[in-house]
Amino acid sequence: MLAYIVRRILIMIPTLFLISVISFALIQLPPGDYLTSYVAQLRSMGDNIQQEAIDAMRDRYGLGQPVYVQYFKWIEGIVTRGDWGQSMEWQKPVSELIWERMGLTVVLAVFSLLVSWLIAIPVGVYSATHQYSMPDYAMSILSFVGVGVPAFLWALIIMYFAQTQLGMNVGGLFSQQYLEAPWTWDRVVDLLKHIWIPGLIVAIENTAGEIRTTRANLLDEINKPYVELARAKGLTENRLIWKYPVRVAMNPFFSTVGWSLANRISSITLMSVVLSLQTTGPMQLRALLSQDMYLAGSFLVLLSTLTVVGTLISDILLAWVDPRIRMEA
Numbered sequence: 176m177l178a179y180i181v182r183r184i185l186i187m188i189p190t191l192f193l194i195s196v197i198s199f200a201l202i203q204l205p206p207g208d209y210l211t212s213y214v215a216q217l218r219s220m221g222d223n224i225q226q227e228a229i230d231a232m233r234d235r236y237g238l239g240q241p242v243y244v245q246y247f248k249w250i251e252g253i254v255t256r257g258d259w260g261q262s263m264e265w266q267k268p269v270s271e272l273i274w275e276r277m278g279l280t281v282v283l284a285v286f287s288l289l290v291s292w293l294i295a296i297p298v299g300v301y302s303a304t305h306q307y308s309m310p311d312y313a314m315s316i317l318s319f320v321g322v323g324v325p326a327f328l329w330a331l332i333i334m335y336f337a338q339t340q341l342g343m344n345v346g347g348l349f350s351q352q353y354l355e356a357p358w359t360w361d362r363v364v365d366l367l368k369h370i371w372i373p374g375l376i377v378a379i380e381n382t383a384g385e386i387r388t389t390r391a392n393l394l395d396e397i398n399k400p401y402v403e404l405a406r407a408k409g410l411t412e413n414r415l416i417w418k419y420p421v422r423v424a425m426n427p428f429f430s431t432v433g434w435s436l437a438n439r440i441s442s443i444t445l446m447s448v449v450l451s452l453q454t455t456g457p458m459q460l461r462a463l464l465s466q467d468m469y470l471a472g473s474f475l476v477l478l479s480t481l482t483v484v485g486t487l488i489s490d491i492l493l494a495w496v497d498p499r500i501r502m503e504a
Contacts, residue, residue, distance in 0.1 A: 198475035199246045202468050260469030269473045280454040284439040287377035295382045299389025321383025327445040329376045345372050346451040396420035432489035437482040
């Protein structure tokens with residue numbers, strides 16, 4: 176098992192290198208660059224900018240050099256100095272802009288993942304053990320509704336209901352006084368007061384499919400010979416279900432942790448725009464539209480890295496939960 180983990184970590188290095196190359200290439204595909212767009216915007220507003228100033232900014236950001244030179248300068252700064260580059264639009268180091276938003280995005284994604292598991296597993300087990308009952312039909316209908324309605328639409332519905340019926344403002348992850356405040360215990364408490372709403376919205380979208388997955392997998396396992404043998408030995412039905420077939424039915428949850436987190440982060444993007452959340456989504460979208468290459472590239476690399484690391488964690492969890500799966504040397 177240890178040899179497998181070390182081998183996977185070594186494989187991650189070239190994988191992350193390819194991810195960084197592809198990410199940097201993607202944001203270079205549209206014609207022009209941020210400086211070109213910035214100069215055009217200034218001139219459309221009637222502001223003149225001297226050619227000398229344009230050339231100085233182009234040299235500063237390396238925009239006059241080939242793409243591969245810009246890429247290797249960027250990677251060298253990350254590896255040797257932890258320098259992710261300079262955001263051209265915000266005029267700040269990228270490292271000052273991304274880490275808090277990245278942390279909030281991961282916390283929101285993990286929170287929604289745990290909430291969806293806490294709902295999906297018991298409900299899916301109940302539906303499978305009470306097949307074709309009225310609660311099973313009701314859960315199936317709710318699951319189809321949850322799958323069909325995207326997260327941003329749930330956000331709009333909840334915002335409308337909260338503002339018109341409850342007089343509440345559900346936008347943002349912090350109260351106004353904590354937006355730019357340093358991290359203290361009061362700010363953490365304020366975050367917990369706000370994060371449950373977007374976390375629940377993301378969980379609703381994913382819980383529906385996970386209920387169907389749990390139900391289908393458990394129905395496949397519940398009548399297999401090993402379950403009948405355990406039942407014949409006198410185990411109570413409740414203990415039997417949770418001890419044996421549920422563990423096997425949960426395999427998809429652990430095997431898909433990597434892309435499940437990435438999927439949640441992607442679904443958070445539109446919802447973050449709707450709810451004005453301080454996550455990576457709105458800033459990443461803005462950076463991509465304005466071709467702020469260092470900021471956009473850093474977001475793409477970090478989010479892809481989370482997917483790769485999450486896939487490794489899911490493989491380890493799967494081997495730990497299911498005794499039939501062991502990665503031997």
